[in-house]
Amino acid sequence: MKQQYVTGKNYDLGKGEVGRTLAMNLRNKIIPLGNLGGGAHLKGLLILLLSHFLGRIIFPRIIPFEHKLHRLYLLVKRKK
């Protein structure tokens, strides 16, 4: 059997757990799967999906502008 990693390259559990979580939560909207503690918030799950899958591309590219982005983030937060 082909060997696998416990921590995936995108810091997920193994391979594609976040995708599976999304699929299960969507399935839960059609058939009741049981007590999943209210399930995962769909918006949050989509953000996690993006972070896991695109994080390796995005984070190394935005890190040089971290301080500027942080200031922008604070500004947006304050305006909210």
Next chain:
Amino acid sequence: MSMQQFYALGQLIEEGERISNRFDTISFDLFDTLLIRRIHDPDMIKPAVARYISNRVNSRATRQGVKKNWSWQQIQNLRDIVEKEQRQETGQRFDDFEACYPDYMSRVISTVFGEQENEQLLQEITDYELAIENSVLVPRHELVNWLRILKEQGKKILVVSDVYLPAAHLERLIEHAGFLDQVDAVVSSADSFLAKASGKAFPMLLERFELSYQRWLHVGDNPVSDGGRPAERGIHALVLRDGLEKMRKSLAKRYYNYSLGLSFYRGRCLQQIMLPLEAENIPQHPLYVKGFNVFSPLLSAFVQGVAEHCLNAGIRRLYFFSREGWLFEQVWNRVIPKIYAGVDNLPKISYLYVSRMALAPASCGHAGLHQEHADIVFLPPGNKDFRDVCRVFGLKAAPFTHVLSLHELHQETVLSHLHEGFLPENRLRFNQMLEDEAFQKEVKKQTRPAHQALHRYLEDQGFFAQPDVALVDIGWLGTIQRFLYRAIAHRVDAPRCHGLLFGATRGIPYPTTPANSITGIIYDRDRFDLAASTLLYNRDLFEEACRAPHPTLNGYRLTEKSTEDGAGYELVFRHEDDAVGQAEKEQDSFFAPLQEGIFAGAEQYAAAATILGYSLDDVKPWLNYLLVSRMAFPKTREIEEICQRHHLDDFHGQHKATKAAAAKELWKCSRLKLRWRPLLRTEFFLRLIKERLRS
């Protein structure tokens, strides 16, 4: 000299190697540079320490009969206040607002424990805090390798950190990480209150180690403390701002923040902290990965639930039933002492050699064969007639010939409704025979030695020394406990038996009394829990995954007690030299990587659960998700990888049932079906919903 920033570790090391011959001293920052944390916020370990102190002080108060309790939140607040006060005091004398752990922690301990001789306590609390730190710290593999190369080249290696832990504590962390021998000195701002943040640490180091700024290279992660400040002094600085580390921490933080509002994410957050990083994350057998990511949270949470139950019910003695209990005990030893550190009323644990085949005869030695127990024999379709009753209860059939004929029965009379030739009146005759005194007398005569041997074994194990005992098993009907309790119930010193099962499926009603009960921790049919009921898809898988690498127990044999060391009993194990024994061995070796993964995962579960302070209820929604996604909606590849090869059950006979409808099981469907029928899993799940609603 200048400061260079790098956004990937590889680039930093490459540049460092290129310029390293210009320097003879290399100083490294410690946290987030040489060592990274699994958690996003270093302060997350403080509540765990507060819980430990709270457990210690409250346990002591209970022993002394004092009512005053300290909650961990109160202790955490006190620590924050005292630490802040010390930082303010330091700030008046130095440029940096630094704190020193032993100083302020001594004040916390004095306030909480209210005593003078707190040296020992401080030592123990420090040990605990450092153990928690160690459990979340991981050395950066590539950077430590470069450090080793630099050391080989004869450079002076310093580790410099702005932190509240003194250098002696940091040395222990570095020793645990495995590279203390490569470091010439460890320097902490907690000792001198001169930190890198103000830049005051660098002249101090220059003087103390007789260095030269021009021949000094500093490596760290903070653009100010590790970049700007050393560069101001003329030290060449390499600053690492690692994008992937940022990503990892950002994910950990997001999971943590979500877990504060949504209970579904608590278990997921815990698993994020559990993940192996850097050199720990090496390619593993697929079953190891499943053991780590799926089985270890389930089983660790189960033993945590068992511990919670024992603490709430005041149970001080716990027995793990063989053979699944072997793995539960291993998991307990890895998880519970860490999660409940400082708690002194945890139950004492032991492993008890039991099995249905060994206990069935012993259960009849005093009270005879009960109809309810005889009925259990005919639950599996492999059992058909009186010979199967004899096999299960360790009886010789020949002495029963007369009593059988009195009730118009013989050994081959079909007694199971699942077999051809079954007549209900024969079963009624059999039940009547169970009430026959002559029959019961013969049963007791034949099973008394096993009964006596069991009692000697249980006495040897201290079973009768406590008023309450917890009996931990995987499940499912509680048959082992049922037999065990019948064997001991007549004794005045019989303890109250609290069965704690991984899954209580209750296929037949359990005779619950205050003195004898079972509770399902992860799944109990008495509580409607659709998601957890998915473990019914493949119960054998859990049994195989948890099974001890020793043969099953066949019985208890009475021996002479005359010799000094003779216990008066002997445990008889099944031989492993036959085909079934060999098949079982093969199965054990097949699942060995899975168990390895479970043990490795349990260690990390303990650390993560200690830090987050989660209970079983907190992580239950995530466990339910794991069960539903892995048992009811598994990928075809997963079923192929994990599906067990052999499953031994001596309790089940060898007969082939003719009337038993072949139960359709998802896990036994063909690969073709699994792969190409898109709604197959949904069909099975709808069937499960129907069954659960009916039952």
